[in-house]
Each structure stands twice: as structure tokens, then as C-alpha cells.
Amino acid sequence: MNSRSIYTRLYALTSGLLLTFFFQTATAQQSVKPLSLNEAISLSIQNSKQLKVSNAKVAQATASLKEANERQLPDASISGSYMRLTQPNIDMKMKLGSGSGGSSESPKVNEAAYGSANVSLPIFAGGKIQAGKESARYLETAAKLDVDKNREDVIANTIAAYSNLFKAKEAVTLVQENIRQSDERVKEFSNKEKNGLLARNDLLKAELQQSNYQVALMDAENNLKIANLNMDIMLGLPENTDIQVDTTTFKVDNSVDGRGVAEFEQLAYQNRKDAAALSYREKAAAAGIKGAKADYYPSLALTGGYIAAYIPNIITITNAVTAGVGVKYNLASLWKTGSKVAGAKAQMAEVQANEEMIAERIHLDVYQSYENYLLSHKKMDTYIKAIEQAEENYRITKNKHDNNLATTTDLLDADVAKLQSHLNYAYAKADALVAYNKLLQAAGILESKNK
Numbered sequence: 001m002n003s004r005s006i007y008t009r010l011y012a013l014t015s016g017l018l019l020t021f022f023f024q025t026a027t028a029q030q031s032v033k034p035l036s037l038n039e040a041i042s043l044s045i046q047n048s049k050q051l052k053v054s055n056a057k058v059a060q061a062t063a064s065l066k067e068a069n070e071r072q073l074p075d076a077s078i079s080g081s082y083m084r085l086t087q088p089n090i091d092m093k094m095k096l097g098s099g100s101g102g103s104s105e106s107p108k109v110n111e112a113a114y115g116s117a118n119v120s121l122p123i124f125a126g127g128k129i130q131a132g133k134e135s136a137r138y139l140e141t142a143a144k145l146d147v148d149k150n151r152e153d154v155i156a157n158t159i160a161a162y163s164n165l166f167k168a169k170e171a172v173t174l175v176q177e178n179i180r181q182s183d184e185r186v187k188e189f190s191n192k193e194k195n196g197l198l199a200r201n202d203l204l205k206a207e208l209q210q211s212n213y214q215v216a217l218m219d220a221e222n223n224l225k226i227a228n229l230n231m232d233i234m235l236g237l238p239e240n241t242d243i244q245v246d247t248t249t250f251k252v253d254n255s256v257d258g259r260g261v262a263e264f265e266q267l268a269y270q271n272r273k274d275a276a277a278l279s280y281r282e283k284a285a286a287a288g289i290k291g292a293k294a295d296y297y298p299s300l301a302l303t304g305g306y307i308a309a310y311i312p313n314i315i316t317i318t319n320a321v322t323a324g325v326g327v328k329y330n331l332a333s334l335w336k337t338g339s340k341v342a343g344a345k346a347q348m349a350e351v352q353a354n355e356e357m358i359a360e361r362i363h364l365d366v367y368q369s370y371e372n373y374l375l376s377h378k379k380m381d382t383y384i385k386a387i388e389q390a391e392e393n394y395r396i397t398k399n400k401h402d403n404n405l406a407t408t409t410d411l412l413d414a415d416v417a418k419l420q421s422h423l424n425y426a427y428a429k430a431d432a433l434v435a436y437n438k439l440l441q442a443a444g445i446l447e448s449k450n451k
Contacts, residue, residue: 033237046236118304119305139284168227270325373436
């Protein structure tokens with residue numbers, strides 16, 4: 001063996017070891033995380049970007065409420081100034097001197113200083129301050145209710161994503177099992193074909209189905225990767241985390257305890273956060289109308305101040321304290337306030353129209369969700385029977401095929417029907433869980449049921 005051949009083999013061996021090392025490292029980096037539905041919901045709430053935005057809006061509404069409350073506090077200001085002057089012409093109407101020794105010469109002034117402090121406490125502003133406080137308080141409550149509503153949306157989305165991941169894993173498992181059975185069938189058919197007991201065309205049909213199953217497995221694995229990545233992103237987990245769902249979640253019989261659609265609709269009117277938020281926005285709009293009308297009235301405030309001044313050779317003022325009552329009225333409000341009031345009333349009309357729309361939406365959401373829930377359970381019952389029928393059909397067809405009483409096409413069709421029945425049932429279990437929680441969401445009680 002020459003040296004070049006030895007080097008070639010050593011290079012191939014080294015490359016193989018390195019590839020094996022990198023493959024094992026990449027495999028080790030992928031973590032497996034068993035995750036229950038409740039844990040997934042908790043993680044999604046902690047990492048939801050939507051909830052972070054909603055919480056920021058609550059903080060903004062709270063700051064606005066604080067600002068509205070502070071408008072009733074006194075305003076205080078301090079001002080002062082020091083100036084250098086050119087030589088001014090000063091014509092004093094009072095004599096600066098007295099008697100024969102007095103001087104009528106104008107004083108020399110080249111600087112001046114003064115300072116003042118003022119305090120104003122509002123007493124009456126036509127109800128504008130109080131209306132602003134009411135509006136801000138109602139809007140803060142509405143913003144908090146928006147957070148609750150968005151939290152329920154996050155929970156519903158998490159349940160749907162968790163169910164999709166379960167579907168994807170079940171599809172991979174079932175197709176892999178069918179591929180195993182298909183491989184055994186191809187081996188069996190291949191032996192029969194070699195021994196002249198099976199037509200070549202029947203073997204090709206089995207091999208074609210085997211190829212179709214492998215393509216189906218590729219699609220299923222691709223869907224699983226996408227569903228898993230979606231959950232990783234939603235839950236704030238590293239993207240290489242392999243989430244293992246808790247299959248027992250999909251075996252629980254989610255029952256409505258005999259409650260009808262009317263009862264769920266009544267629950268929705270009592271518990272829906274979006275409807276409650278609109279109710280508070282209507283109150284805020286009513287306060288906005290009162291605040292706009294306040295411009296028709298004058299404002300009244302207690303005032304006080306302190307003044308000090310110093311002009312060399314002219315005047316020195318200290319301890320000049322002022323106190324009194326100030327009244328202010330903007331005459332332009334007589335012709336400008338009407339448009340503000342009209343705008344506030346238009347906002348109220350918009351909120352009321354939205355309330356009517358949400359009432360219709362609640363009725364439709366509850367009815368549709370309730371019917372989908374009933375349908376999902378009917379499908380589950382039907383698919384359970386379909387599995388029994390498909391399994392029995394495949395058993396009978398295989399017996400007939402073994403005794404040359406059924407064609408290979410019949411056998412392969414029965415195998416596909418068996419796989420499809422199992423897939424349908426797995427999907428139906430996931431859909432039933434989603435439908436049940438959609439009904440709870442429509443009734444406004446999803447979060448309370450998933451704590």
C-alpha cells in the first residue's frame with residue numbers, strides 16, 4: 001500500500017470522526033422540555049409582547065390619572081431678574097431733597113433687581129378639573145380591562161398552538177407506524193413476487209404507497225418543526241427546545257355541565273372584559289362632555305405672592321406680601337366651546353355604537369362557539385366508531401387478500417383508510433379542547449378556568 005493511499009484513508013477517517021463529533025454536539029445542544037398546558041400558558045403570559053404593550057398603556061393611563069388629580073393642587077412659581085442699565089433719563093415728580101440743602105439732580109441708576117413668588121389655588125373651574133379626574137379614572141380602568149381581555153387572547157392562542165403541536169406529533173407518530181407496517185408489507189410482497197405468488201404490478205403498488213407514506217412523513221415532520229418553533233417563540237424558550245406535550249391533556253372530558261347557550265351568553269354579558277371596557281369608556285366620554293361644557297364658566301382661584309425689588313438710589317421694596325381672589329373668564333369660549341362639546345358628544349356616540357356592536361358580537365361568538373363545541377364532541381364520537389370500522393375493514397380485507405379474494409388495491413385503500421381514521425381522531429381530540437376553551441373565552445371565563 002503506497003503512502004498516498006494511507007494518507008487518503010487517514011483523511012477519510014479523521015473527517016468521519018469530526019463529522020460524528022459535530023453531529024453529537026448539535027444533538028446535545030437540542031434540549032427536550034416536557035411541558036404541561038398550564039405551564040405553557042404561564043410562560044406565554046410572562047413573555048407575551050402583546051401584554052407588555054397593554055401594560056405600558058395601563059402605566060400611561062395611570063400617569064394621566066395622576067396628572068388629572070394634580071390639577072387641583074396649587075400652582076407655585078418663583079421669578080427674579082437682575083439687570084444692568086445705561087444711564088437713564090429720570091424725571092422725578094417728587095423732590096429727592098428737602099430744604100435749601102436739597103438737590104434736584106436726578107439720581108444715577110445703572111442696575112436693578114427684583115423678584116417675586118406667586119401661589120394660586122384653584123377653587124372653581126366650571127367642573128373641568130373634576131370631570132378630567134373622572135375621565136382619567138374611567139380610562140385607567142378600561143385600560144386594565146383591556147389587559148385582562150388581551151391575557152385571555154394570549155391564553156386562547158397558547159391553547160391553540162399547544163393543540164397544533166399535539167396534532168403535528170401525533171401525525172408523525174402515526175405515519176411512522178404506517179411506514180413500519182408498509183416496510184413489512186413490501187418485504188412480504190417482494191418475497192411472494194420472487195416465488196411467483198404475486199404479480200409484479202402488485203409489488204409496485206405497495207412500493208408506491210411506501211413512497212407516498214415517506215413523503216407524508218416529510219410533510220408531517222416539517223409541520224412539527226414549524227409548530228415546535230412557534231411554541232418556542234411564543235413561550236420565550238430557546239429555538240432548539242424540543243417541547244414534549246402532555247397527551248393526558250387531550251383525554252380530559254371537557255363538559256359544559258348541561259349548560260345551554262343562553263346561560264353562556266348571560267355569562268358573557270357579565271364577564272366579557274371588552275364589553276366592560278367599553279362601558280367605562282362611555283363613562284369617560286360622558287365626563288369629557290362635562291369637561292368641555294366647563295369652558296362656558298369662569299374660573300376662580302385664591303392667589304398670594306411676595307414681591308421684592310431693589311433699584312440703587314431710587315427704591316428698595318421688601319416684605320410686600322399679596323393675597324386675594326382671582327377671577328378669569330375667556331370671552332372667546334362663548335363661540336369656541338360649542339365645537340368642543342360637539343366633539344365630545346360625537347365621541348360618546350361612537351362609544352355607544354361600539355357597545356351595540358359588541359353586544360351583537362357577543363351573541364354571535366357565544367352561539368358559534370357553543371355549536372362548534374357540540375360539533376367537536378360529535379366528531380369525536382363518530383371518529384371512535386370510524387377507527388373500529390377501519391380496523392375491522394383492514395383485517396377483513398387483509399384476510400381476503402391473503403386468500404386471493406381481494407385485490408392489492410383494496411388492501412392498500414383499507415390501510416390508508418385506517419391511517420386516516422386515526423389521524424381524524426387525534427385531530428378531533430385537539431380540536432375539542434380548543435373548541436371548549438373558545439367557548440369559555442366567548443363567555444369571558446377562560447382565565448378563571450385555566451388558573
